[in-house]
Amino acid sequence: MNNIVGKRREPLSDTKLLMTITISIFVAMYLLAMALLGGGFLHPQQIFDMLNDNASLIIVSCGLTIVMIGGGIDISVGAVTSLVVMSCVLYLNNGGNIFVAALLAIGIGLAFGLVHGYLISYLEIQPFIVTLAGMFFARGMTTILSVNPQKVTHEGFQSLRDVKIEISWLGYTAKNGNLVPARMELGVVIAFVCLIAVFILLKYLRLGRCFYAMGGNQQSALMLGINVKRTRFLSYLMSGCLSGISGFVFMMHTGAGNATNAAGMEMNAIAAAIIGGTLLTGGVGNVAGTFFGVLTLTTIKKIVVSSGLNDPWWQNITTGGMLCFFILLQSVVLSRRNGSKKKQS
Amino acid sequence: MKEDVLLTMRHIEKRFPGVLALNDVDFTLRKGEIHALMGENGAGKSTLIKILTGVYQMDRGEVTIEGTPISIHSPQDAQNNGISTVYQEITLCPNLTVAENMFIGREDSAWIRHKDYEKRADEILEKLGIPTRGVTQLGRCSLAIQQMVAIARAVDMKCKVLILDEPTSSLDDKEVNMLFKLMRDLKAQGVGIIFVTHFLEQVYEVSDRITVLRNGELVGEYPVEQLPQVELVAKMIGKSLDELSNLGEKNEKAAEKNDVFYEAESLSSSQALPFNFKIHKGEVNGFTGLLGSGRSESVRAIFGADKINGGTVKIKGENVKITRPIDAMKHGIGYLAEDRKRDGIIAELSVRENIILALQVMNGFFKPISRSESEAFADEYIKVLNIKTASRETPVGSLSGGNQQKVILARWLLTHPDYLILDEPTRGIDVGTKLEIQKLVLKLAEDGVSVTFISSEVEEMLRTCSRLIVMRDRHVVGELKGDDLNQAQVMKTIAGGEA
Numbered sequence: 001m002n003n004i005v006g007k008r009r010e011p012l013s014d015t016k017l018l019m020t021i022t023i024s025i026f027v028a029m030y031l032l033a034m035a036l037l038g039g040g041f042l043h044p045q046q047i048f049d050m051l052n053d054n055a056s057l058i059i060v061s062c063g064l065t066i067v068m069i070g071g072g073i074d075i076s077v078g079a080v081t082s083l084v085v086m087s088c089v090l091y092l093n094n095g096g097n098i099f100v101a102a103l104l105a106i107g108i109g110l111a112f113g114l115v116h117g118y119l120i121s122y123l124e125i126q127p128f129i130v131t132l133a134g135m136f137f138a139r140g141m142t143t144i145l146s147v148n149p150q151k152v153t154h155e156g157f158q159s160l161r162d163v164k165i166e167i168s169w170l171g172y173t174a175k176n177g178n179l180v181p182a183r184m185e186l187g188v189v190i191a192f193v194c195l196i197a198v199f200i201l202l203k204y205l206r207l208g209r210c211f212y213a214m215g216g217n218q219q220s221a222l223m224l225g226i227n228v229k230r231t232r233f234l235s236y237l238m239s240g241c242l243s244g245i246s247g248f249v250f251m252m253h254t255g256a257g258n259a260t261n262a263a264g265m266e267m268n269a270i271a272a273a274i275i276g277g278t279l280l281t282g283g284v285g286n287v288a289g290t291f292f293g294v295l296t297l298t299t300i301k302k303i304v305v306s307s308g309l310n311d312p313w314w315q316n317i318t319t320g321g322m323l324c325f326f327i328l329l330q331s332v333v334l335s336r337r338n339g340s341k342k343k344q345s
Numbered sequence: 346m347k348e349d350v351l352l353t354m355r356h357i358e359k360r361f362p363g364v365l366a367l368n369d370v371d372f373t374l375r376k377g378e379i380h381a382l383m384g385e386n387g388a389g390k391s392t393l394i395k396i397l398t399g400v401y402q403m404d405r406g407e408v409t410i411e412g413t414p415i416s417i418h419s420p421q422d423a424q425n426n427g428i429s430t431v432y433q434e435i436t437l438c439p440n441l442t443v444a445e446n447m448f449i450g451r452e453d454s455a456w457i458r459h460k461d462y463e464k465r466a467d468e469i470l471e472k473l474g475i476p477t478r479g480v481t482q483l484g485r486c487s488l489a490i491q492q493m494v495a496i497a498r499a500v501d502m503k504c505k506v507l508i509l510d511e512p513t514s515s516l517d518d519k520e521v522n523m524l525f526k527l528m529r530d531l532k533a534q535g536v537g538i539i540f541v542t543h544f545l546e547q548v549y550e551v552s553d554r555i556t557v558l559r560n561g562e563l564v565g566e567y568p569v570e571q572l573p574q575v576e577l578v579a580k581m582i583g584k585s586l587d588e589l590s591n592l593g594e595k596n597e598k599a600a601e602k603n604d605v606f607y608e609a610e611s612l613s614s615s616q617a618l619p620f621n622f623k624i625h626k627g628e629v630n631g632f633t634g635l636l637g638s639g640r641s642e643s644v645r646a647i648f649g650a651d652k653i654n655g656g657t658v659k660i661k662g663e664n665v666k667i668t669r670p671i672d673a674m675k676h677g678i679g680y681l682a683e684d685r686k687r688d689g690i691i692a693e694l695s696v697r698e699n700i701i702l703a704l705q706v707m708n709g710f711f712k713p714i715s716r717s718e719s720e721a722f723a724d725e726y727i728k729v730l731n732i733k734t735a736s737r738e739t740p741v742g743s744l745s746g747g748n749q750q751k752v753i754l755a756r757w758l759l760t761h762p763d764y765l766i767l768d769e770p771t772r773g774i775d776v777g778t779k780l781e782i783q784k785l786v787l788k789l790a791e792d793g794v795s796v797t798f799i800s801s802e803v804e805e806m807l808r809t810c811s812r813l814i815v816m817r818d819r820h821v822v823g824e825l826k827g828d829d830l831n832q833a834q835v836m837k838t839i840a841g842g843e844a
Contacts, residue, residue, distance in 0.1 A: 216438035225450030283440035
């Protein structure tokens, strides 16, 4: 009996299936943009620009993916990022140390994660409401710190900001004959480190698998002997920590603090996670998908801009349309799959 | 045969607010035995199981495993003592693989080696003959396989006592046989299995011993071959405890002469097999049978509460279509659902709002019932039905079970139905209120309302109904009236033929 079963190829898991769809659509879209729009899309620098601009979005999206896999939501990530940026800018401008600034960033993020996690897991308050409160709180704090935009004047930080990783073989020859190498910021490296760390956590660590179990069926997770409260607490703690790191990376990219920094970032992060195949209902998802979700989202925006629709609302409209399309696609694919399963059994 | 006692529960008592759920119950499980735990709803079998699994704490009593007294305060404690439970609802994660479901929550290291787990899972699955693989996503397996994976997990945890709580209720015959084979294999390995089910045939197919509970008390423990099916049913249903009151004459003769109000021919739904049914004006009849015999499903089909698959329905001799509850309501049919928490009351709304709900739906939402009108209705029925509530604006959720039931009754009476279906209207309510409801049913019938009554207590049905439709395993197996309406005859029919 087992031999017959053994020969059957195992179908892709839901997570992998959704991720594969996202990656295929991203690749198809990018190739289409290269063929129809040309221009910037033909240079590898385009991809690096997308990464440079969105390193901090990638980081918060990783955090959000963890929370969403666990069946929760964290809408404070953008506001926390903004608060971290402003705090670190002010600290550095008052003669702070870069290393301490980094610790401060992570500390603020962890503090938010701690409070959110405690309220949501141990006092069992709705995550949406808790993190909504956190969002308002962080936004308010940012404005209290400074209403006016603040530029970083710290010299050591300036030089750190200017560090660019140059990859000459991916560069291109400019009109004057000089080789312009592809440039990648330090923040992208941090983003990749976070991405890989979260990937390993979710796939190979006991804690990561507990996130999936909790998101798949909370009651079952409890019966299987998982400490659901602690697991949920840790998911928000991680999201908070990653928001802190994201704030630092954001500052490295812009070099300034502004009360409206990272406005709407939480929504972009949710959109990226969903496009990448993470289900809002929990239990399904993967950070690799989220990474491609960010790329897909950014590519759409670039395409819209390159097509001459410069007004910001066009980006929003296409983002909205795209999100709708992906959610529809996901539910159609998953329900067809489950439908066919029912017929088998 | 040497009997190794594995688990004993002695003098177990458990009290819930207002109810004594278990009263001095003993239970003994031996090694390598499949022991069926039987009882109707509210008999206390699930309470007993939950004490054993650490979900509830007992108020009094003693539990021992292999002679050592143990205390169980959480599901974790139960597992550590070698007691594992597989519930009716699968308590595994459908989004994880079979292997992960078998090992999650009890890994020895923080780092997960998926390949190792899958290999170990495959070995266990093969040993137990479960046809799936460790890498498969659990959600893609059939329910039977999922159930078996849960058992495999328990077995791998070196469980001594395996509790199977209604494991077969969502399985088909083939799957049930697979499960039974697995159960017998485990029995041969010395595992003690507690089997909770309401399917009588299955009990006789696999069990060695039967313990019967009724109303929170132990009726007895019997080797399976010494307890014929009829006797088991009799022990589960029991003799009447409350022959306190005489309800007056049933006017069965009169009802027979009246016109037929409702008639269904081979009516079937997604839940109910085709059946024929009719009821006269002013008649009280009932569906009886054990839990799961299809009695609720049949009346739900009459009310259009499930998807209707076929059959013809006549009301007062005219063909009508009833496919949704609102159709039934428009034809004057009211339905009091079995599970009042899920299908009936809206706990947060007030008594008044709950009472006018059905009338409001009938009128349509664009013709609201005025405040003063609804207050008048509420006051009237609070008085008529003697509903004990602080005021008409008290949230229904804070009333006692019996009074909640009366609120729902009021809701339907307010629509002035011609035909009222009452599914377990007296479950979980005190004897006094039970009698009030029984009296009300007879009074309604006198006023020309037809009533179909369902109850787990045969005694109660015999007192109120002039005709009983008996169901077993989703089929109508008999119809009793007149002189056949007695307990012995009902039980004989429920249990199947020969006494």
